[in-house]
Amino acid sequence: MSNISDYPKSLLEAVRYFSDPDVCHTFMVKSKWPDGKITCPKCGGQHIGEIKSRRMFQCKAKECRKQFSGKVGTIFEDSPLGLDKWFVAVWMIGNCKNGASSCELARAIGVTQKSAWHMLHRVRLAMKTKTARKVCGEVESDESFIGGKVKNMHKSKRKGKPRGGTSGKAVVHGILERGKDIRCTVVPNHTKGTIQPLVRANVRRGSDVFTDESTTYAGLDSDYFHSVINHIISYAEGRVHTNGLENFWSLLKRSIGGTYVAVDLAHLQRYVDEQVFRFNKRKGTDATRFLEIMLSVTGKRLTYAELIGHAT
DSSP states (O other), X not given: OOOGGGSOOSHHHHHHHTTSHHHHHHHHHHHHOTTSOOOOTTXXXXXXXXXXXXXXXXXXXXXXXOXXXXXXXXXXXXXXXXXXXXXXXXXXXXXXXXXXXXXXXXXXXXOOHHHHHHHHHHHHHHHOOOOOOOBOSEEXXXXXXXXXXXXXXXXXXXXXXXXXXXXXOEEXXXXXXXXXXXXXXXESOOOHHHHHHHHHHHBOTTOEEEEESOGGGTTGGGTSEEEEEOTTTOSEETTEEOHHHHHHHHHHHHIIIIIISOOOGGGHHHHHHHHHHHHHTTTSOHHHHHHHHHTXXXXXXXXXXXXXXXXX
C-alpha cells in the first residue's frame, strides 16, 4: 500500500477521505491485493477486467466469466452497506480505547443497532491475531474472571448461586511477554490441566515465568525459571510480579463493564481479541491500527446466522 502519510490521521479526516465511493473502492483493492494482482475468487485466474461504472471486476476466462467486487472473500462480503460506513466502523473499533458499542456505532453511521452489532463482530474477527511464535524472556501468566456479581442478578438467575467468589464467571487466561505482546484465551476453567498446556504451548522452554501463588502453576519449574508472587503479602518483589497483566485486565473489564455492559460467553473471545489487538498495537497511531486491520480482512467471514448460532 502507499505511504502511511497519504492516509487520514483522525476519525474526522477518515470520514471525509472515505466519503468518495471511488476512493473506497481503490483502497479496498489495495488492501485485498497489495501486490496489485487481482485474482478471480472462483477459478483463481488473473486475467481480470474492470467494470468501472459498477466498481466491480470480471474474470475474462471463457469458462468462468465471474463478476465480483473487492468485498468478496473478506469480512465485508454480502453486506449491502457501503464501504464508507464499513471503513468508519473499522476506524472506530480499532482506535476507541474502551471499545465502541453497537448503539454508538449505529448512531454514528446511520444504521440499525442490529446491523452495527453484526458489523462490530465481523471487524473483531479481523482483529484476531494468530502467531506460531513462542514468547520468551520475562513472561507473566495469569487468569481473570469475567462476569457480574450474583447480588446484582435478577432473582430468577440468582437463585441457587453462591454469593461472592468466582463461581459462574468466565475464565480468561493471559500470557504477557514483557515489553512486547499479550495473548489471551477464554478457557473452560482454571485448573492445572487446562492452564499449564497453554503455558507450554506459548512460552519457550527456559524462559522466566512469573505467576501468582495459585497451585494451578505448580510444576512449571521443570521447564521454566518459575517465580511466584504472593498477593496476600505484596504485589511486587523486584521483577517478580504480574502487574503487566493486571493492567490489561483492568482495560478489558473497563471495556466490557463500561461500554458493552453485558457480553455473552459465546462471543467473549472476540471481545477479548479486540482488546488484545489494541493493547498490542498501543505504540502505533490511529492510521497504522486501521491499516493493520484492513490488511487482515481477507479470508475471514462471519455471517449473521453463524453469529447467533443458527448456521446449518
